[in-house]
Structures are given as C-alpha cells and as structure tokens.
Amino acid sequence: MTTYHTFEEMLTDLDQRFPDRTALLTAEYEEKVRITYHELYLRVMEQASRYRRENCTCVGLYANASVQWIITMFASVIAGKRTVLFDVLMQPDRMMELVKLCGVDSLYVTDHEGKQVFGDYINEIRAARVRSGEESVFHREEEIESGGKILFFTSGTTAWQKAVVLSQEALLTCAWGGQQTAHGTEKDLVLSMLPLWHVFGFVTGILWPMSIGAQVALSRGIRHALQDPMMFEPDYIPIVPAILKYMLSMEALNKNLGTIIIGGSPCDEATFRALFKRGIRVMHGYGLTETCSGIAVSTDPKHIYAMRPCPGTVFRIARDGEIYLKTPNTMEGYYKDPETTAKKIDADGWLHTGDLGHMDEEGRLIVLGKKDEVLVLSNGEKVFCPEWEQELNRMIETETALYLNGEDLVLAVVLRGKSREEIWYQVEQFNKKQTNSRQIRAISLRMRPFPRTAQGELQRWKIAVDGDAEKVL
Numbered sequence: 001m002t003t004y005h006t007f008e009e010m011l012t013d014l015d016q017r018f019p020d021r022t023a024l025l026t027a028e029y030e031e032k033v034r035i036t037y038h039e040l041y042l043r044v045m046e047q048a049s050r051y052r053r054e055n056c057t058c059v060g061l062y063a064n065a066s067v068q069w070i071i072t073m074f075a076s077v078i079a080g081k082r083t084v085l086f087d088v089l090m091q092p093d094r095m096m097e098l099v100k101l102c103g104v105d106s107l108y109v110t111d112h113e114g115k116q117v118f119g120d121y122i123n124e125i126r127a128a129r130v131r132s133g134e135e136s137v138f139h140r141e142e143e144i145e146s147g148g149k150i151l152f153f154t155s156g157t158t159a160w161q162k163a164v165v166l167s168q169e170a171l172l173t174c175a176w177g178g179q180q181t182a183h184g185t186e187k188d189l190v191l192s193m194l195p196l197w198h199v200f201g202f203v204t205g206i207l208w209p210m211s212i213g214a215q216v217a218l219s220r221g222i223r224h225a226l227q228d229p230m231m232f233e234p235d236y237i238p239i240v241p242a243i244l245k246y247m248l249s250m251e252a253l254n255k256n257l258g259t260i261i262i263g264g265s266p267c268d269e270a271t272f273r274a275l276f277k278r279g280i281r282v283m284h285g286y287g288l289t290e291t292c293s294g295i296a297v298s299t300d301p302k303h304i305y306a307m308r309p310c311p312g313t314v315f316r317i318a319r320d321g322e323i324y325l326k327t328p329n330t331m332e333g334y335y336k337d338p339e340t341t342a343k344k345i346d347a348d349g350w351l352h353t354g355d356l357g358h359m360d361e362e363g364r365l366i367v368l369g370k371k372d373e374v375l376v377l378s379n380g381e382k383v384f385c386p387e388w389e390q391e392l393n394r395m396i397e398t399e400t401a402l403y404l405n406g407e408d409l410v411l412a413v414v415l416r417g418k419s420r421e422e423i424w425y426q427v428e429q430f431n432k433k434q435t436n437s438r439q440i441r442a443i444s445l446r447m448r449p450f451p452r453t454a455q456g457e458l459q460r461w462k463i464a465v466d467g468d469a470e471k472v473l
Contacts, residue, residue: 004172006148008048008078010211015041018186018213024067025189025217027231035067037213044074051079051106057147058082060104062095062118063111065196065218070206072108073150073196077168080147081106084163085197087153096121102151102163102335151335152199154289155453163335164289166199174292174329175207177310181297182259182283184236186213191234193219193243200263200285203293204238226252233257240264241271242456248274259283263294265457266369272304286367288353290344292329296365306364315365316350322371323357324350372460378407379437385460395426401450403464408441412463415445 004010014023019038026033035043051059059076061084063069076083084102086095088111099107099118105125109115148168153161184190190209194201209216217232219225225247229237233254238261239247247253248271260275263285275282285294286307296307296315309315313327326349333341345351356374357367373385385402392400392411399414413423423443431439444463451459 003176004211005169006078006172007074007168010172011037011041011044011074011078014210014213021186021213022215023210024070025215025232026067027220030231032232040071043071044078047071047075048078051075051081054106056081056106058084058103058105060084060086060099060102060107061197062086062088062107062109064088064221065192066110067218068110069108069196076108077148077150082147082149082151084151085153085202087195087197098153098161098163149332152197152202152289155198155457162337162340164199165332165335166292167332170329170331171199171203171207171292172211173312174203174287174294174310175211177312177329178204178208178285178294178297179212180311181299181308182208182236182261184209184212184214188212188214188235189217189232190214190236190238191217191219191228191232192238193225193228194238194240194264198264199289199293200240200287201238204261204263208238209236226250229254229257235259236261238263240456241267245271253278253280261285263287265453266367269304272301276301286365288351290331290351291325291327292331295325295327295329298364303364305366306360306362307367308364315359317358318352320371321356321358321368323353323355323365323367325353326350375402375404375409377404377409377437381438383409383438392426392430395430396423399450401458401460401463402440403460405442405464409439410442410444410464411440412444412446412450414449415447420445 004013014037020036022034023037023040024035059081061069061073073083073085082103084104086098096118099121105122107118107122109118150166150171151163152166153163155161188209190205192201192205194205196202196206206216217234219228225243229247229252233256235257236259237257241262241264244260244262257280259281261283267284272282281299282301282304284298284304284307286296287294294310295313296309298304298307300306313325315323315325318324330345330351334344354371355367356369356371357365360366369384369386375383375385377383383402388402389400396413396418398416398418401412403410403412411427427440427443451462453459
C-alpha cells in the first residue's frame with residue numbers, strides 16, 4: 001500500500017493507476033451510478049481550480065453525504081482552503097456560532113432551509129470584503145489556521161463540541177495504519193453509512209478504501225439502512241453499535257459481507273458473538289477525533305476488547321488509569337484554543353485521552369470507560385457510572401444515568417411505564433447495598449430519552465443541566 005501525504009497526491013496516483021476503476025458508487029431510483037477514479041480526479045481538480053480563483057479562505061460543508069459533497073471537500077482542501085465539516089443535525093443557532101468561530105466565508109449547502117439560515121451571513125461576509133477592499137475579512141495569524149486543513153468537531157460527550165484541526169497527512173497516515181490491520185484490496189467494496197462529518201466515518205468510509213483504490217458505495221441514508229447492504233453487497237462496512245444492532249435484529253446484513261469495522265462507542269459482547277456466528281470478521285477500533293479516528297484495533301475473536309496499537313502509536317497508562325498516547329495522527333490543536341490544546345497535549349507530546357484503561361501482558365490496550373464517567377464524591381470516594389447504571393437499568397427496567405448535583409448523587413430516569421413510587425423503591429433497594437456516603441440522594445424523572453451523540457454516546461453533562469427534569473428529594 002502506498003503512503004500518501006496529500007489528497008492531491010492520492011487522487012493523482014489513483015487516476016494514473018486505476019483510471020477506469022469505480023471510485024464511488026451511488027443509487028438513483030434504484031439504479032446504480034458509478035464514478036471512476038479518472039472522473040473523480042477531473043471533477044475534483046476542476047472545482048479546486050475554481051476555489052483557487054475564489055476570494056475566500058474557509059469553506060464550510062453543511063450537507064448530507066453525496067458524490068458532490070466528496071468532490072467539494074477534496075477540492076476545497078486541495079485548493080488550500082481551511083475546510084470545515086458541519087453536522088447537518090446541529091441546531092441552527094449553535095451552527096451559526098461555529099460558522100463564525102471558524103471564519104467560514106464560503107458555504108456548500110444543498111438544503112433549502114440551510115440556504116435560508118446561512119445565506120444572509122455569507123452575503124454579509126462578501127459585502128464586508130468588498131467594502132474593506134481586503135482579500136478577506138479573515139486573517140491567517142496563527143500556524144494552526146493555515147490552508148488545506150480540515151476541521152472536525154468532537155462528539156460533545158462532556159461539553160460543547162470543539163473544532164479539531166487535522167492535516168491531510170495525519171488523516172492519510174491514520175488510513176494507512178488502519179489498512180495495515182484491515183488488509184483490504186482494490187477489489188473490495190466498502191459501504192459508507194456513517195456521517196462523513198465525523199472523523200470515524202470519514203476515515204474508514206472514504207480514506208481507507210480510496211487509499212488502496214477500492215470502491216466506496218455511498219449509503220442512501222439511515223432510512224435505507226436495511227436495504228443498502230443487499231443492494232450494494234459490500235465486503236466491508238464501518239459502523240457504530242446502535243445501527244449495527246438494529247441491522248442484526250432485522251437480518252439486514254448481506255451474505256457475502258466479510259468484515260465489520262466497529263467504532264464510535266462501546267459494543268456489547270452479544271453483538272460480537274452474533275457476528276462471529278455469521279462468519280464475519282470483526283475489527284473493533286478505538287480512537288478519538290483528536291487522533292483522526294482509529295489508533296488501536298482488535299481482530300481476535302478470543303479477546304474482543306484487547307486492541308493492538310496501530311503502527312506508530314504508543315500508549316502509556318497514567319497513575320490514575322488515564323490512557324496517554326503518542327501517534328503520528330495527532331491533531332494540530334483545537335482551533336483558536338491554545339489553552340485547551342495545551343491541556344490535551346502535554347509538554348512531552350503525550351495526548352491525554354480522558355479515557356481509562358490498562359495494557360495486558362501482550363501489550364494490547366483494554367479501554368474501561370471515560371474518565372469523566374467517574375464521579376468523585378465529597379469524601380473522595382469514586383463511583384464508576386457505567387457499572388452502577390447497568391445494574392440500575394436492569395432493576396428499574398429503563399434507562400438511567402448518574403450525575404452530581406452539588407454533593408448529592410442524583411439518578412436520572414427515563415419514565416417508561418413505572419410510577420415515581422416504584423422507581424424510588426428500586427433505588428432504595430440499591431442503596432441498601434451501598435455505604436451511607438455512596439447512596440443516591442435524589443431521582444430526576446424525564447419523559448424524553450437521554451441526549452446522545454451521533455455515535456450513541458451518552459451526553460451526561462447535558463442531563464445534569466437539563467431544566468425539564470423533575471427532581472424528587
């Protein structure tokens with residue numbers, strides 16, 4: 001496999017080596033549409049040329065995945081523009097904050113509502129540029145703002161999303177490292193089902209297959225999750241556990257599927273076993289937005305949670321159990337936030353993941369959970385939330401989540417056919433097994449499901465500040 005440093009280098013090489021091979025496969029009215037690597041190269045370079053002539057420094061993409069989305073993304077980066085990938089499910093007011101933060105002065109939008117929301121802003125930017133007589137109203141004052149970089153946003157499990165600056169080389173190095181484990185070939189077809197504005201979906205669904213000249217089939221969206229595997233008949237599918245379990249329950253995986261790449265959030269053992277019974281190879285990955293996605297992968301059915309580091313990645317475990325790492329895929333930093341960047345990457349170059357884990361006797365990484373999922377009580381005692389929540393979910397027969405309100409340990413509960421009295425009774429039974437200092441002091445009742453990221457991860461910080469919850473002391 002060739003190691004690339006830039007997107008232009010990769011697309012040029014693929015055009016020369018595999019011009020007639022299918023790069024992108026889509027479906028329109030149940031008919032497959034193919035884009036060859038030569039066609040992709042020509043369309044990307046043509047649009048990159050237009051972007052080079054355009055008087056802008058930062059291009060934002062706010063649209064669902066499509067052939068044109070991919071062309072626009074590659075073209076913007078190749079043209080040296082700072083390129084920002086936005087979540088189309090983001091609330092417009094929050095989206096506008098991020099548009100302004102990142103200095104977006106050109107926006108790719110296909111949705112009519114999106115054009116209405118953001119069109120006026122872009123017009124104001126262009127008008128200000130004309131009035132000022134400057135090349136742009138935004139200036140590249142820091143190295144982190146240089147062109148040709150991509151900004152992804154963290155999932156927001158513990159706070160608002162942060163803009164992560166990733167270089168082309170870091171992203172392509174991550175793709176190369178993953179392929180050293182995946183051992184894919186140019187004959188493979190990968191079904192890209194995950195949002196491309198999340199780095200896991202972007203790297204495994206686009207860069208992994210393209211970096212070896214394989215085919216990428218673009219899913220028609222979550223509404224077609226049960227039909228797309230049968231229609232495209234992929235060899236590989238990168239996926240998150242929530243969607244995978246739904247597809248398994250509906251018997252929606254195609255018979256010739258060879259490999260499932262699981263990431264984004266923890267996956268239960270029963271799901272692994274169901275895949276093994278079907279003869280499917282499972283790659284269970286661990287990574288962060290700050291590391292361009294996967295940096296450790298498990299492929300051993302006997303040790304499904306023991307992950308081997310990808311090439312070039314080194315782990316060490318801090319005294320409190322937090323996972324530290326060094327990898328060539330590390331971010332350049334959080335955009336316009338050197339203070340938070342310095343907290344994440346220490347002076348010796350170790351990235352502090354915020355996750356807890358340990359290394360086994362064979363040097364494999366075992367991830368236990370998020371450091372933020374450990375609540376420290378007023379007396380210094382610690383509660384590992386996932387462990388308690390698993391038992392409480394079973395007892396109350398619904399979703400639960402723990403958080404601290406001052407010094408009080410609070411249990412948030414999603415109401416599903418249980419009365420307040422029944423829930424409190426089960427909590428009292430649970431409390432009997434705990435010391436006085438470790439008892440749940442209040443319950444917080446909710447009608448709506450807990451807020452989660454697109455990968456299904458619990459946003460505990462939002463639950464703690466949710467004003468709609470009813471507290472019962």
